[in-house]
Amino acid sequence: MQMSQYFNRPVHVAIALLCFAPQPGVAGILQLADMTSEEYRNLQHDRTVVLMPLGVIEEHGPYLPMLTDSYIGEWLVDRVAAAIDERDGWSVVIMPSLPIGAGAPEDFAPRARKFGSLPLRPETKRAVLMDLVSGLGDAGFRWIFAVDIHGPYLNKRMTDQVASYFDDIYGGTMVNLTGVVHPGPVAKSRPYSERDAQEDGLAIHAGLGETSWMLHVRPDLVRSDHVTASAVTIKRWREYEAAAKGDNWPGYFGTPRLASVAAGDDQMSAWASNVADLAVKIIDGLNPAQLEHVAAGRNPALRRLDRFISERAALMREQQAQWLERNEID
Numbered sequence: 001m002q003m004s005q006y007f008n009r010p011v012h013v014a015i016a017l018l019c020f021a022p023q024p025g026v027a028g029i030l031q032l033a034d035m036t037s038e039e040y041r042n043l044q045h046d047r048t049v050v051l052m053p054l055g056v057i058e059e060h061g062p063y064l065p066m067l068t069d070s071y072i073g074e075w076l077v078d079r080v081a082a083a084i085d086e087r088d089g090w091s092v093v094i095m096p097s098l099p100i101g102a103g104a105p106e107d108f109a110p111r112a113r114k115f116g117s118l119p120l121r122p123e124t125k126r127a128v129l130m131d132l133v134s135g136l137g138d139a140g141f142r143w144i145f146a147v148d149i150h151g152p153y154l155n156k157r158m159t160d161q162v163a164s165y166f167d168d169i170y171g172g173t174m175v176n177l178t179g180v181v182h183p184g185p186v187a188k189s190r191p192y193s194e195r196d197a198q199e200d201g202l203a204i205h206a207g208l209g210e211t212s213w214m215l216h217v218r219p220d221l222v223r224s225d226h227v228t229a230s231a232v233t234i235k236r237w238r239e240y241e242a243a244a245k246g247d248n249w250p251g252y253f254g255t256p257r258l259a260s261v262a263a264g265d266d267q268m269s270a271w272a273s274n275v276a277d278l279a280v281k282i283i284d285g286l287n288p289a290q291l292e293h294v295a296a297g298r299n300p301a302l303r304r305l306d307r308f309i310s311e312r313a314a315l316m317r318e319q320q321a322q323w324l325e326r327n328e329i330d
């Protein structure tokens, strides 16, 4: 039996009318960018989760695009949205992706600014997000999940602080799903050898892992000559600074050469399961205050990176303040 037998003419007319009739309750997975203000007002705000993909404009070496973190975050957000949408009575609004991260790989070697990353000062990022979540809170939203994967502790701390602000002022629940440790689903296997892992070393930026993730998320944007990339193997945390200082540093750590679609598929699907599982558990009652924050980590290289990010932020703040003062602008 074909479906078309069910869709007789009166039904078609009724469906067409429904599409144009004012909708009292808007539901499902919605893109904020595409909604009208009326649809926005008609949401059941306290049963709608706002998903906020947060990224950064940041160099990722010669093989990956500047917006890599944003693309990965957006991809994860779509998986989280699908998981929440399956829960009865919940809707999802996805915010436009915001590339407003703080800190960049150039900060591993202070004052080396040759790659062109465009990070914000941490306080600028916090202020932008505080304004946005205030608007969402005033509109009646009580649930916000950010997906902010950009690495520096300081970057994640800003998002965590905004979450605390939103919770305090609006009695809501805001969590950076990738800023807390959720011991949920993890990758089943590591589809590369121990030898490859050794060569990739402590690759926290644009190495085997991140290049593989992008082969899953946006393979069209991974430059094919990554297969010829020479290794920048970091064995100890303190080696980042020396590596990044060198004139020949290509802007990544590790071995993009060893990236594979198999590793990307495996790790991205595990990551998506982890954050989607966490999101659903939180709306089902898990208290996020129990979760350990990534930004509270004690990795010495990342703590040092935070210090250099703060120093550069102070220089930017000073330059801007002096110009404003000289021009008598409040």
Ligand SMILES: [Zn+2]
Residues within 6 Å of the ligand: 060, 068, 069, 205, 206, 210
């Ligand atoms: Zn990245």
